[in-house]
Amino acid sequence: MPNAPTAIMPTYGRLPVTFARGEGAILYDTADRAYLDGLSGIAVTNLGHNHxxxxxxxxxxxxxxxxxxxxxxxxxxxxxxxxxxxxxxxxxxxxxxxxxxxxxxxxxxxxxxxxxxxxxxxxxxxxxxxxxxxxxxxxxxxxxxxxxxxxxxxxxxxxxxxxxxxxxxxxxxxxxxxxxxxxxxxxxxxxxxxxxxxxxxxxxxxxxxxxxxxxxxxxxxxxxxxxxxxxxxxxxxxxxxxxxxxxxxxxxxxxxxxxxxxxxxxxxxxxxxxxxxxxxxxxxxxxxxxxxxxxxDTVMQRARSVREVLLTALHEAITDSDLIAEVRGRGLMIGIQPRVATKEIVQRGLESGLLINVAGGDTIRVLPPLVMTDEQAGELGAGIANIINDIAEQENAL
Ligand SMILES: Cc1ncc(COP(=O)(O)O)c(C=O)c1O
Known part of the structure; x- marks a missing residue:
């Protein structure tokens, strides 16, 4: 990953990771670390990687x-x-x-x-x-x-x-x-x-x-x-x-x-x-x-079930339901508006191997591929809850 200025115009605030390959809902970085893809390249790889x-x-x-x-x-x-x-x-x-x-x-x-x-x-x-x-x-x-x-x-x-x-x-x-x-x-x-x-x-x-x-x-x-x-x-x-x-x-x-x-x-x-x-x-x-x-294929039906599993895991793992102001969207276009600051969420997700995004400044945007398994959806939902829990704990300690 380049540290020095590159020959690319700096129009993107890039995260410090380079992916080398992908399979379904998993992306692997150049050191072969696996990340759960809750973003699908911003709603692009809806059928997952290497379909x-x-x-x-x-x-x-x-x-x-x-x-x-x-x-x-x-x-x-x-x-x-x-x-x-x-x-x-x-x-x-x-x-x-x-x-x-x-x-x-x-x-x-x-x-x-x-x-x-x-x-x-x-x-x-x-x-x-x-x-x-x-x-x-x-x-x-x-x-x-x-x-x-x-x-x-x-x-x-x-x-x-x-x-x-x-x-x-x-x-x-x-x-x-x-x-x-x-x-x-x-x-x-x-x-x-x-x-x-x-x-x-x-x-x-x-x-x-x-x-x-x-x-x-x-x-x-x-x-x-x-x-x-x-x-x-x-x-x-x-x-x-x-x-x-x-x-x-x-x-x-x-x-x-x-x-x-x-x-x-x-x-x-x-x-x-x-x-x-x-x-x-x-x-x-x-x-x-x-x-x-x-x-x-029946893959489109997964939009509803993956959403359900993900959100159930989110709600189960959140320590205080008040930490989530609202959940919006349809199918696998999911917006989770937390009652904590969102500026560290993407970075924390990356550190815990989860790819998520923030849209509109205050909303965690989750766009998993339709091929995500229930187990992966549960992991993603719980992982997002844990990030919100940790930030809330930190904010309360201040
Ligand atoms: C609703 C909508 N319209 C248009 C665009 C622009 O698409 P592109 O980046 O492929 O030009 C986007 C991209 O995020 C979008 O979400």
Missing amino acids: PRVTAAVTEQAARLVHTSNLFHIGLQEEAADLLRQATGMENMFFCNSGAEANEAAIKLARRLGHHRQIARPHIIVLDGAFHGRTIGALSATGNPKIREGFGPLLDGFLHVPANELSAIHALGDALADVVAVLVEPIQGEGGVRPLDHHYLQGLRDLCQQNQWLLMFDEVQTGNGRCGSTYVCEQLEIKPDVMLTAKGLGNGLPIGVCMARGEAAQLLGPGDHGSTYGGNPLCCAAAIAVLTTLRD
């Missing part, structure tokens, strides 16, 4: 053909799109390489719709606390001023409103004339694993319907089995017009997608958008392996 189906698909495809170009038909892209269509009911897909790019495509779709309607300055409603990515468009849509700060001028055309308040949208008054879409994460991930209220989401669906706005769901983090269904909109029984995903779609291979239906599916034509790598054969082979595994 046999994904590994086989990727290695076979790498040996056959990695990349051609979107100048040509790509059979595996068609196949991945068909699987997504079957899983979501969306009509067509634009493939890219990341979550931010999927959001960029959605922003372009929405703006194009506005121009079709003779709206010269189309606006998208976005929520405080939201995270949509780091490119300038996605950053402009992101509702966290700390992340946006220092990168102006950002893009115009976003109306930021508080989450869970339909009245805040109505209060926009005359500005609503230029609105073409609402973009939301059904569960705000980076914001601290905060699910939007179900009735609010239903209200947004109705509002979009009434005004002919696009309801756009950013399922970059919630999607691909993480919450116990292929996409969380299925559990919510709310059908967006545009849906974005990435992260778990390739189980570690970089692939994102912007899916659309209805009017939104007809907005972009040849030359309107593109990506050199987007949906190349290698990444599509990974996505097909992921989507067929989620479809054919």
Whole structure:
């Protein structure tokens, strides 16, 4: 592990560990120490490390053909799109390489719709606390001023409103004339694993319907089995017009997608958008392996049972139930808000061989892979409780 400055731009506060290999829910560092993976590369390796189906698909495809170009038909892209269509009911897909790019495509779709309607300055409603990515468009849509700060001028055309308040949208008054879409994460991930209220989401669906706005769901983090269904909109029984995903779609291979239906599916034509790598054969082979595994295997059912075992172990091992203010999320997107300072939690987890994360400043974010065993889930839940217990004891001693 390098101590001296490296040739890498220091955009990340990196933890002092380098991983050499992974198997299921376990990562091994370069000294072969095992760590229980409660993070899945931030909701990416949903099927665990070295998943046999994904590994086989990727290695076979790498040996056959990695990349051609979107100048040509790509059979595996068609196949991945068909699987997504079957899983979501969306009509067509634009493939890219990341979550931010999927959001960029959605922003372009929405703006194009506005121009079709003779709206010269189309606006998208976005929520405080939201995270949509780091490119300038996605950053402009992101509702966290700390992340946006220092990168102006950002893009115009976003109306930021508080989450869970339909009245805040109505209060926009005359500005609503230029609105073409609402973009939301059904569960705000980076914001601290905060699910939007179900009735609010239903209200947004109705509002979009009434005004002919696009309801756009950013399922970059919630999607691909993480919450116990292929996409969380299925559990919510709310059908967006545009849906974005990435992260778990390739189980570690970089692939994102912007899916659309209805009017939104007809907005972009040849030359309107593109990506050199987007949906190349290698990444599509990974996505097909992921989507067929989620479809054919029972692994997605693990989201509920792993969550249950983990949280039971957490509650059993916590010395005082008041130390946990709230547990949020769905399936294996778990937010645990403790009543202790969170700044040491990630480091302490690492020291005890547990990979966890803090999101939204005050919330322990746990994103285990679906393949985590009950025993591992119990260990992770108890381990998190012990870290909270230790910090509380230390705080009380001060
Ligand atoms: C909801 C959501 N949207 C978009 C992004 C951006 O994805 P990427 O880092 O792949 O660009 C993220 C990443 O954390 C996310 O959680």
